Amino acid sequence: MSTYRKKMLSTLLAASASVMLVIAGPAPVQAADLKIALAADVSSLDPHFVNIAPNIALSQHMFDALVHVDPNGQLIPGLAASWKAVNPTTWEFKLRPDVKFHDGSELTAEDVAYSLDRPASLTNSPGPFTSYTKQIVGKEIVDAQTIRLKTATPYGPLPLDVSSIFIVSKKAAQQAGTEDFNRGKAAIGTGPFKFGSYRRGDRIELLRNDAYWGTKPAWDKVTFRIIASDTPRLTALLAGEVDAIESVPTVDIGKVRANPKFRIEQKVSxxxxxxxxxxxxxxxxxxxxxxxxxxxxxxxxxxxxxxxxxxxxxxxxxxxxxxxxxxxxxxxxxxxxxxxxxxxxxxxxxxxxxxxxxxxxxxxxxxxxxxxxxxxxxxxxxxxxxxxxxxxxxxxxxxxxxxxxxxxxxxxxxxxxxxxxxxxxxxxxxxxxxxxxxxxxxxxxxxxxxxxxxxxxxxxxxxxxxxxxxxxxxxxxxxxxxxxxxxxxxxxxxxxxxxxxATWAVRKGVKYIARTDEFTFAHQFVPE
Structure with missing residues (x-):
């Protein structure tokens, strides 16, 4: 075939493809990556270092607690499939079977006991998690999937307390400091995402954990951008630089709601x-x-x-x-x-x-x-x-x-x-x-x-x-x-x-389950 005929055939095929696109509409985009703008900085990836909301919300992506909280503020099973009060001063937690850390090692009750002890060892914490653990005066590992937590006196809110303590790998964290978490070396959890990269004050990148025990996230990669100022954060959404933002400025909610390219997700906080x-x-x-x-x-x-x-x-x-x-x-x-x-x-x-x-x-x-x-x-x-x-x-x-x-x-x-x-x-x-x-x-x-x-x-x-x-x-x-x-x-x-x-703005094509606790969780964003 001559060079001229090859060029003509190539042109005709391209034109045909263009016609098909016009008839069928734009090809669907596979949204493998998600970009979210956060309103506050994440000061550390160490899930036990400082008890502030931005850090806790980010930790939830890489780590799990024994007990989770649903979008309506109700306690639901996390790493613990069930829990019960054995007696007024003893709570028993049964772990899910076959849960793996990001490095492939198996979660056991030893990791849970270590994680509950660790906050007290971080004596330089500017905002310790010890208020959630000080009621626990004893731990009994019954077997690899069962742990009993003892309190000095009857204490009903213990399941709520442990919902704030993330479980880390004892093997990965035992000799690690907070900076080892920030570098990713010790950031080994069981959560829906794995560590990608961390630049404080700028962005955090996380990668999907395909071995996650729960519902797999819809996104291969999530990038959290730190944009503390209201106007630049909204501008990033309107310009298509991010897919969602939290803490939408009140004066701009009407404008965003009227824009067909975006949606507002809200819940009473x-x-x-x-x-x-x-x-x-x-x-x-x-x-x-x-x-x-x-x-x-x-x-x-x-x-x-x-x-x-x-x-x-x-x-x-x-x-x-x-x-x-x-x-x-x-x-x-x-x-x-x-x-x-x-x-x-x-x-x-x-x-x-x-x-x-x-x-x-x-x-x-x-x-x-x-x-x-x-x-x-x-x-x-x-x-x-x-x-x-x-x-x-x-x-x-x-x-x-x-x-x-x-x-x-x-x-x-x-x-x-x-x-x-x-x-x-x-x-x-x-x-x-x-x-x-x-x-x-x-x-x-x-x-x-x-x-x-x-x-x-x-x-x-x-x-x-x-x-x-x-x-x-x-x-x-x-x-x-x-x-x-x-x-x-x-x-x-x-x-x-x-x-x-609590208010979020997201681009059309993405939905978010608004949460009463105001946390922004990438794994709860889903494509429409």
Missing amino acids: WRTIFWHLDQSRDKSPFVFDKSGKPLEKNPLKDVRVRQAISKAINRQVLVEQTMEGLAVPASNVVSPGIFGHAESVKVEAYDVAGAKKLLAEAGYPEGFALTLHGPNNRYVNDDQIVQTTAQFLSRIGIQAKVETMPLSSYFGKARGGEFSMALLGWGSLAGDFSLRSLLGTPDPDSGWGTWNWGKYSNPKVDQSVRSALSSVDAQKREAAAREGAVTALKDYAVIPLHHQY
Whole structure:
């Protein structure tokens, strides 16, 4: 065949193929890789080094815990196929058979025991996981697939505690340091993805684990890009540089939702936004009369004043305008559907007249002056939330000033008791856990009240929480947790505002199962 005829034939074949493509439409793209933009840096790949949400979410890709949490916040089997309370101080966990680590070695109860011990050995941790393991006073390896964990006293939440401890390979981790995990040498887990590469502040690359014991991920490779700023993160999605982003800016959700190339995935978060109020000191540092003179008596110690503040806040307006519809009004410190949520406690009705009456009864008919403190870079629209609350309080005679600051400064000052009224967001999968940390009488030895900024103390609440934590019967435990919540909320121990939405934006052709815990899991993204 002549060269000319070969060229003509080649041209005709190409033209024919083009016609077929026009008729059939574009060829389907096999989406083997997934690119996700994260809103916060992952500071370490060591799953036991620092207990912060971005690290925990990333660890879940390479490692597994005995117990997993489903998108609705319910406990489900993980590496443990089942668990039970053998007696009030002993929990037995049965491991799945034939689970392999990424290096091909078999998971055994020895690896579990080692992983539960390891957090306590990381004495340089800036945020240890030991709060989840300190209740365990003994471990009994019954056989390669069975381990029993013993507690000093009856302790019901142990399955929830161990859902936060990832299981590592004893062989790979025993002589390893945190940097060995960051380099991938020790990052040997049983999770759905294997280590690829890690560049802190830039990106993490993971590869599918084809030997995973559970449902295999849809993606051969996942790249997580760290894009902390809202605008660049959204720009990366719109430009097609990533397939999905977390923490979508509220002002842009409508624009993304209207774009046919993308979809919004949402779920009510486990995070409750609320106000702590100083209830321990006779004189509070940021409470004044209206001339600016410090008040000799702290009005926030009076339950009538706390109730008046609650009644002054129009939560529906706060949700619809300040939060742009991306929240639901709150009555509890845990979200609806979370273990221990007290459904009998309703959202406080907006009542300016009632609030003024309560202030007058408490001895403040003309109100007083108060400074509100909050972060300006931690929660969705946090600065605006503080401003809006101040506006509401002004309507009942409380002259409210606003001071917000970056989280790096705010948390230390708030935990040090420097404020009179401080904004906090809290996410938890159990009401008794939340009450212990947020409203339990502060006790450094037991760890109670570590986030009780207002120093609230009520023996009835403490007793209900102790009863809940010591029960291995789920129904009795939840009933006690709800009892404690009702007591604290009727006492206006804190002022709940709203439960914020967790929001993701993804390109069309990809779906995500939105999670109440706000975590972004690549293995739960699926092609349509």
